[in-house]
Amino acid sequence: MMKYKKALVTGGAGFIGSHLVEELLKNNVRVLVIDNLLTGKKTNLDRLENIDVIYDDLGSNESLKEVEKFNPEICFHLAAQSSVVISVEDPLLDFEHNLLQPIKLIQTLISTDCKKFVFSSSGGTIFGEPNVIPTSEEDFAGEPVSPYGIAKKNLNDFIKLMLENEKMSYSILNLSNVYGPRQDPHGEAGVMSIFTGKMLNNEKPIIYGDGNQTRDYVFVTDVVSALIKSSENDNDLFLNIGTGIETSVNELVSLISVTTSWEGQPDYKPQRDGELLRSVLNNEKAKKSLDWEPVYNLNEGIEKLVDWFRNS
Numbered sequence: 001m002m003k004y005k006k007a008l009v010t011g012g013a014g015f016i017g018s019h020l021v022e023e024l025l026k027n028n029v030r031v032l033v034i035d036n037l038l039t040g041k042k043t044n045l046d047r048l049e050n051i052d053v054i055y056d057d058l059g060s061n062e063s064l065k066e067v068e069k070f071n072p073e074i075c076f077h078l079a080a081q082s083s084v085v086i087s088v089e090d091p092l093l094d095f096e097h098n099l100l101q102p103i104k105l106i107q108t109l110i111s112t113d114c115k116k117f118v119f120s121s122s123g124g125t126i127f128g129e130p131n132v133i134p135t136s137e138e139d140f141a142g143e144p145v146s147p148y149g150i151a152k153k154n155l156n157d158f159i160k161l162m163l164e165n166e167k168m169s170y171s172i173l174n175l176s177n178v179y180g181p182r183q184d185p186h187g188e189a190g191v192m193s194i195f196t197g198k199m200l201n202n203e204k205p206i207i208y209g210d211g212n213q214t215r216d217y218v219f220v221t222d223v224v225s226a227l228i229k230s231s232e233n234d235n236d237l238f239l240n241i242g243t244g245i246e247t248s249v250n251e252l253v254s255l256i257s258v259t260t261s262w263e264g265q266p267d268y269k270p271q272r273d274g275e276l277l278r279s280v281l282n283n284e285k286a287k288k289s290l291d292w293e294p295v296y297n298l299n300e301g302i303e304k305l306v307d308w309f310r311n312s
């Protein structure tokens with residue numbers, strides 16, 4: 001039984017958003033999705049019934065009027081221009097979707113009965129190269145190196161400031177690298193999906209640099225459970241959501257190649273500018289305050305991902 005019965009989900013036609021919507025519906029929560037289909041897909045919501053969807057910018061006047069009318073008890077704000085590379089090529093586009101429109105949304109929500117604002121921020125991009133590994137919420141010292149990271153970091157600050165004296169509390173979750181079914185294998189985000197797609201097509205995955213760079217890969221179902229658990233907590237929260245386990249790109253290739261039965265060698269290309277060498281989040285604070293922990297290990301998650309590729 002969930003605490004809230006009426007939820008607004010921005011970005012609900014996207015990868016993580018569509019998994020969250022599915023779980024909310026299973027728990028009889030009434031859901032309004034707003035998604036402009038920048039990267040989201042209508043097919044991600046195809047099988048779901050009893051759901052209201054607006055395919056538009058969340059910051060449009062029409063969408064904001066619908067938000068007022070819907071009067072959500074909780075907002076999961078997952079919408080974003082979600083590509084770091086695109087944010088570098090087109091910072092204005094990133095600013096529009098990742099900062100300007102969300103600020104309009106928060107302003108509107110303040111005028112409703114909404115009690116909680118849950119935001120999917122980014123542990124890997126808002127702080128630059130970390131100096132402590134695994135990195136806790138307090139260990140971060142650097143500055144973001146992309147417009148995407150700058151927007152996420154600034155939105156965190158806007159949320160804290162704008163909700164300071166309001167009846168709405170917030171959960172800001174710094175997600176590590178999320179993977180799972182429905183992540184777009186054609187995009188730049190989601191190395192796991194890109195590699196799996198390539199290997200199943202018997203193509204070579206491309207590794208930029210020597211492949212020793214590390215990331216913290218967390219399965220989407222674990223992220224959904226963190227989003228939901230954090231939504232039921234009335235405190236203001238700022239939490240890292242990851243596994244605390246560091247995996248190199250080379251290790252990832254060998255794990256996926258076992259599950260896909262791919263036999264070959266990846267293509268190595270020069271390292272890309274601005275790419276962090278190591279990124280792994282300390283999740284102890286989330287474990288304590290949410291009574292949450294990731295339950296999928298990498299092998300289980302990869303198996304689920306490969307099954308999905310094979311059946312879709």
Ligand SMILES: NC(=O)c1ccc[n+]([C@@H]2O[C@H](COP(=O)([O-])OP(=O)(O)OC[C@H]3O[C@@H](n4cnc5c(N)ncnc54)[C@H](O)[C@@H]3O)[C@@H](O)[C@H]2O)c1
Binds near residue numbers: 013015037058123177
């Ligand atoms: N996938 C990851 O590894 C990861 C890591 C850290 C943070 N995040 C964050 O989690 C959230 C979900 O990411 P995802 O991986 O599901 O990406 P995604 O691209 O699949 O989902 C983002 C969704 O937002 C929609 N959208 C973009 N701008 C919008 C706007 N102005 N109005 C309405 N809809 C809009 C897109 O169409 C898309 O459906 C994003 O905020 C992303 O930045 C993701």
